[in-house]
Amino acid sequence: MQEPTRPERKPLQHTSLQARVAEELRQMIISGELPPRSSLSEMALSETFGVSRTPIREALKQLQIEGLVEVRPRVGTFVAVPSRREITELFQMKELLEGAAARLLAFRGSVPEVERLERNMRDADEAVRAGDTERYARLVHDFHDLIVVGADNSKLEAHYRTLMNQLAYARLVRASLARPGRLNESDHEHHRVLDLIHAKDGDGAERVMREHVRRSHQALMAEMDERQQGT
Numbered sequence: 001m002q003e004p005t006r007p008e009r010k011p012l013q014h015t016s017l018q019a020r021v022a023e024e025l026r027q028m029i030i031s032g033e034l035p036p037r038s039s040l041s042e043m044a045l046s047e048t049f050g051v052s053r054t055p056i057r058e059a060l061k062q063l064q065i066e067g068l069v070e071v072r073p074r075v076g077t078f079v080a081v082p083s084r085r086e087i088t089e090l091f092q093m094k095e096l097l098e099g100a101a102a103r104l105l106a107f108r109g110s111v112p113e114v115e116r117l118e119r120n121m122r123d124a125d126e127a128v129r130a131g132d133t134e135r136y137a138r139l140v141h142d143f144h145d146l147i148v149v150g151a152d153n154s155k156l157e158a159h160y161r162t163l164m165n166q167l168a169y170a171r172l173v174r175a176s177l178a179r180p181g182r183l184n185e186s187d188h189e190h191h192r193v194l195d196l197i198h199a200k201d202g203d204g205a206e207r208v209m210r211e212h213v214r215r216s217h218q219a220l221m222a223e224m225d226e227r228q229q230g231t
Helices: 010-031 042-049 053-066 084-108 112-130 133-150 154-167 169-176 182-198 202-230
Strands: 069-072 076-079
Touching: 010 042, 010 053, 010 154, 010 169, 042 053, 053 069, 053 154, 084 133, 084 154, 084 182, 084 202, 112 133, 112 182, 133 154, 133 169, 133 182, 154 169, 169 202, 182 202
Parallel strands: none
Antiparallel strands: 069 076
8 A cells, every 4th residue: 555645844944934034033123123113014024034924924923922023903013112011010020030040040059050150240340340331231131041041940941031032131121221320230239149149048049139130120110211201
């Protein structure tokens, strides 16, 4: 009996293309290359990426689910602008996840992520002394990422990745660091967290990490209010 012919795996190729487009668009939004309220034309994006409109359309649907893209019927598709409530709720989740991560990392002792955090802090101190906010913002992202990875909890990390995409955090952290004195405050708070991780004080590391996230949120909201009043 002749075996049935196996179907071609074109859907997988399409899925892979869609995933690549979604990831590139995601990073463009998170980095601020595509700022909030930017119009996202399927035709223009199709030309930019050199692909048909189908993977573009599917990628935009995925980013809409993630909260990065807003679709307005009969108007168009745009980079989403999170509401104050959404930002507050996301920061509340960030506080819980990063606090738990700092606690778990503290209990793990001397692991590679702790050494990498030490190097991160040395670089961050240099950036603060030089007043290099852009470099410090990148190091902030790495600091928080290392703590989450160092927690060695795949479920926590997965939720964190989704959250960070929804926050477009790279864009927000630059706004929070624009507050007078926030650069030095943030650096000092990071040092406190790392000191408690070194001391294997899980309770303390969690408490201080949560305080740090709350202060970042407060600085961000204050900066947003000031910018809104200035417009």
